[in-house]
Amino acid sequence: MVPQRFEIIRGTPLFADVSDESFEILTRGAYIQNFPPNMEMITEGEPADFLHIVENGCVELFCQWSGRESSITTLYHNSTFILAATIKNRPYLMSARTLQKSRVVMIPSEDVRSVFGADPDFAIAIVDELSRCYRATIRNMKNLKLRTSLERLGNYILKLHRRQGNTLTIELPIEKRRLASYLGMTPENLSRGLNSLKAHGVEVQGQQILIEDLEALTKFAKPDYLID
Amino acid sequence: MVPQRFEIIRGTPLFADVSDESFEILTRGAYIQNFPPNMEMITEGEPADFLHIVENGCVELFCQWSGRESSITTLYHNSTFILAATIKNRPYLMSARTLQKSRVVMIPSEDVRSVFGADPDFAIAIVDELSRCYRATIRNMKNLKLRTSLERLGNYILKLHRRQGNTLTIELPIEKRRLASYLGMTPENLSRGLNSLKAHGVEVQGQQILIEDLEALTKFAKPDYLID
DNA sequence: GCCTACAATTGACATTTATCAATTAAATAG
DNA sequence: CTATTTAATTGATAAATGTCAATTGTAGGC
Incomplete structure (x- = not known):
């Protein structure tokens, strides 16, 4: 029995094909948080305890160094972040802040990793999402350098x-x-x-x-x- | 029975944990090619027919636009490229050329995709590799922009x-x-x-x-x- | 509706980076 | 080893981009 409140993300590519059982595990420890605009929800360097999904609103990923700041991308409805850090159990490389009032689903990274190991369909969806993000970043890089x-x-x-x-x-x-x-x-x-x-x-x-x-x-x- | 000539890549992270059966499928249609220095082996925009692994030598990934060119990264022993294009069955976003005399293993993308669907250990290894590459690219981006x-x-x-x-x-x-x-x-x-x-x-x-x-x-x- | 914050714009100028041309150094073929 | 090609360096200059300061515009709070 999947709680009503998570039905929205069930339709995103990352979760569309997972079994009900897997989805149940993923959402069991998950929660939904409403953020006001301009709220820093993740700071780079922190451990990646949760996979985040923007349910609605708008989130900016950005990075900082030596007093400078740069915007990397802006995420909207149904975008996930930051999957790679979650999977590898490594610190975030980017910070995240809301640009508008936003509703964000947070799934414990541990649950993501365990379902990922147990449910091949979820693993496939993750590979798909990672490939997509990777290729988007390469395009971005080409844009910048060329x-x-x-x-x-x-x-x-x-x-x-x-x-x-x-x-x-x-x-x-x-x-x-x-x-x-x-x-x-x-x-x-x-x-x-x-x-x-x-x-x-x-x-x-x-x-x-x-x-x-x-x-x-x-x-x-x-x-x-x-x-x- | 895995042919001797592929034993080297068996030790790389991407293949270390796959079953013998999977490895057999992966290497069945694979072949090894020796390239002279300064040879363009992949041109961006082409379909990603093969997953490449640098067995030895040195390969540069680069991109071009409007008469300009930019180097993205340089790969050495046991590096794979370009996994994301192989998985997603999309055209390469980068070109590749040898910088030195290099020996490269080429595995048909179709085989990679089918083993990836059948062998969870391989799927895990792929996710790991993709995450690693993705995070490396983000670091690169931060370096450039900050x-x-x-x-x-x-x-x-x-x-x-x-x-x-x-x-x-x-x-x-x-x-x-x-x-x-x-x-x-x-x-x-x-x-x-x-x-x-x-x-x-x-x-x-x-x-x-x-x-x-x-x-x-x-x-x-x-x-x-x-x-x- | 007005005030106040902050964002966007503009001008003047400084810095960074690229381009072009010429020279020097290094690598490679014969 | 020498000739030839290619890479690296240097100087002069141009173009792109950033910084600072001042002004204008805009959106939200009261």
């Missing part, structure tokens, strides 16, 4: 364009300062970058972005299916 | 120092231009960077690097166990 900040910005806008149903009026999903950090640039530079993209058919008004010339932007940004 | 090129260089030297048994006389394992690419800088910049590090106790002579003041270098580079 492109200038302006090219990254252009491709980010094109990615939003595709994700938001090929519309030409785009809504930025996160604050500009966080976007800047994600793209590996300063907020000032992002601001100037958005201005520079006017020359390639991009208009900006607050959180709204209008692609006035998709062809020009595409020609400039050169999106690539092995990166974007 | 540090200047000079700090990356300093920490690279410190990492070699540790890897080579805490000796103060260090041997660069790869060409400087590839190191530059790996560190996300130009060869010219690397050259100047090495000169700048003189101020922090580093002497360079060709492929040899001498740490004259370990404390000064450490103080400058600030190595971090969550990055390095």
Whole structure:
């Protein structure tokens, strides 16, 4: 008998194929927590005691060193983090904070590891999820190392364009300062970058972005299916 | 009966725990290839038909976009690549070339996927390997986004120092231009960077690097166990 | 609705990094 | 061993990016 409250994550790829028995074990020690916005829920270096799943809201993974900070990715509905640390029983490499009011499922890492050893279907789902995350990170790395900040910005806008149903009026999903950090640039530079993209058919008004010339932007940004 | 020629990879973590039966299936369709130095063996975008294992020699993973190229990592004895593409049955995201004469074991991806589904021990080993690679990539990313090129260089030297048994006389394992690419800088910049590090106790002579003041270098580079 | 916080923008400037060209050093083939 | 190719270095300069300070814009609390 799986408690009602965990039914939502049952539908995510990571749990879709596990047996009821496994799911029962996974949720037995699990709990759900509601976080306010801007709350640091995980700090890098800490032991990975729980696998986290964002049920709703928005969570940013970021890292720090020597007084600097950088945003790595932003997670939404049904995303898991941080699986690799949980599996390997190693400390988190990234910190996590909520950007909005968020509801997060937390499953004890021990239970994840034991079910993972006992349920081949869960093991397969984990491999799938890890591969997906790994490949996403490699793409991110290529983006960073092969492109200038302006090219990254252009491709980010094109990615939003595709994700938001090929519309030409785009809504930025996160604050500009966080976007800047994600793209590996300063907020000032992002601001100037958005201005520079006017020359390639991009208009900006607050959180709204209008692609006035998709062809020009595409020609400039050169999106690539092995990166974007 | 496992052919003698595959006994070497039997000892690697990925294959150590698989049953003889599984190993037999994995090696049945496998073969070993000897590559000359500087041979591109994999090109990004191609289908991932084989899991590769470097038996000996040295292989560089790199990527390209819009006429630019960047080195992602260098693999040595017993390293696998590129597991995630094999598992997900997706195209390679990186290219691979030999840096030296190398001997590489190639296992058909189909066999990897089928054994992975049938042998839980192999699945566990794969999860372990994927987690390891994923975390290594995250560290790499943090290194790139949180540090200047000079700090990356300093920490690279410190990492070699540790890897080579805490000796103060260090041997660069790869060409400087590839190191530059790996560190996300130009060869010219690397050259100047090495000169700048003189101020922090580093002497360079060709492929040899001498740490004259370990404390000064450490103080400058600030190595971090969550990055390095 | 107004005040207050904070985010975003802009300008001036500094620093970092890349590019181009020329030279020197090192590795390799014959 | 020498000739030839390629890598590494150096100097001069350009471009990209970051920093600091000031201003403008915006969202949320009261």
